[in-house]
Amino acid sequence: MTTTRALAIDLDALGDTRPLWDAFLVDAARRFASIAPLDPAALPQDRGEAAAELDRLGAGNWRTLLERFSEDRAPVYLRRDAEASAALRALAASECLIGVFTDAPEPLARIALAQVGAERRIAALETGAGALERLLVTLGADAVVIRTRDELTGLVRATK
Numbered sequence: 001m002t003t004t005r006a007l008a009i010d011l012d013a014l015g016d017t018r019p020l021w022d023a024f025l026v027d028a029a030r031r032f033a034s035i036a037p038l039d040p041a042a043l044p045q046d047r048g049e050a051a052a053e054l055d056r057l058g059a060g061n062w063r064t065l066l067e068r069f070s071e072d073r074a075p076v077y078l079r080r081d082a083e084a085s086a087a088l089r090a091l092a093a094s095e096c097l098i099g100v101f102t103d104a105p106e107p108l109a110r111i112a113l114a115q116v117g118a119e120r121r122i123a124a125l126e127t128g129a130g131a132l133e134r135l136l137v138t139l140g141a142d143a144v145v146i147r148t149r150d151e152l153t154g155l156v157r158a159t160k
Contacts, residue, residue, distance in 0.1 A: 006143035011102035020077040048129030067107035074115040087156040099124035101131040
């Protein structure tokens with residue numbers, strides 16, 4: 001079906017995780033108000049950098065809280081997209097090596113992949129700062145980078 005041997009797919013091409021992250025930050029600001037004042041709007045947009053800032057602020061067990069928050073709320077924020085799911089299935093069936101990257105922290109990424117039904121179709125997941133670069137080391141520098149849902153579905157349509 002496809003001649004592409006390896007794909008590096010941005011997690012947000014499979015499901016937009018930014019609203020879930022933003023909701024977590026609002027919740028975390030409330031939870032940590034007495035421990036570490038947190039202004040979600042003041043955090044960097046890059047979630048890898050924001051994670052480092054949460055660590056620097058001493059936001060304690062924020063990763064554990066993010067995991068619980070994501071488990072509870074992922075169904076509200078993330079829905080499977082039939083066309084993106086079909087494209088991922090077709091690529092996996094064609095023995096394409098598929099990796100996913102995101103600047104989001106690992107707990108959110110892992111739960112998002114499960115929610116959109118993609119976890120069993122990927123060979124590698126890289127999260128946080130420098131995720132794409134690390135994934136390309138794993139997949140090979142010639143891997144095709146997919147950043148949007150339209151690029152993903154278009155790749156499959158173009159190879160039919």
